[in-house]
Amino acid sequence: MEHLHSGEAKHVCDSCGKNFSSKSNLTAHKKIHSGERPFECNVCHKRFRQKAHLQKHETTHSSATPYQCTVCDKAFGHPSNLNTHMATHSTVR
Ligand SMILES: [Zn+2]
Ligand SMILES: [Zn+2]
Numbered sequence: 445m446e447h448l449h450s451g452e453a454k455h456v457c458d459s460c461g462k463n464f465s466s467k468s469n470l471t472a473h474k475k476i477h478s479g480e481r482p483f484e485c486n487v488c489h490k491r492f493r494q495k496a497h498l499q500k501h502e503t504t505h506s507s508a509t510p511y512q513c514t515v516c517d518k519a520f521g522h523p524s525n526l527n528t529h530m531a532t533h534s535t536v537r
């Protein structure tokens with residue numbers, strides 16, 4: 445159900461309650477709920493299948509090691525450390 449305020453209309457996702465300034469943003473966002481990973485991290489936009497996994501992941505952003513590898517979930521305190529680590533995943537050949 446959409447409630448229109450005087451002025452700016454809010455577009456709220458009925459699956460996760462997230463707010464969007466335009467309908468097209470909301471429509472694009474809603475696609476993630478039809479996939480297998482409906483829960484998205486607000487910080488790094490990584491997606492998760494279960495809310496508990498997202499909540500566990502979100503703690504990494506508030507900890508001393510907020511930079512998390514998207515491949516193996518190892519976390520680092522500095523982006524350059526993460527970059528160095530990420531290089532180990534991209535060894536082609
Ligand atoms: Zn949503
Ligand atoms: Zn994240």
Ligand SMILES: [Zn+2]
Pocket residue numbers: 513514515516517518529530533
């Ligand atoms: Zn890694």
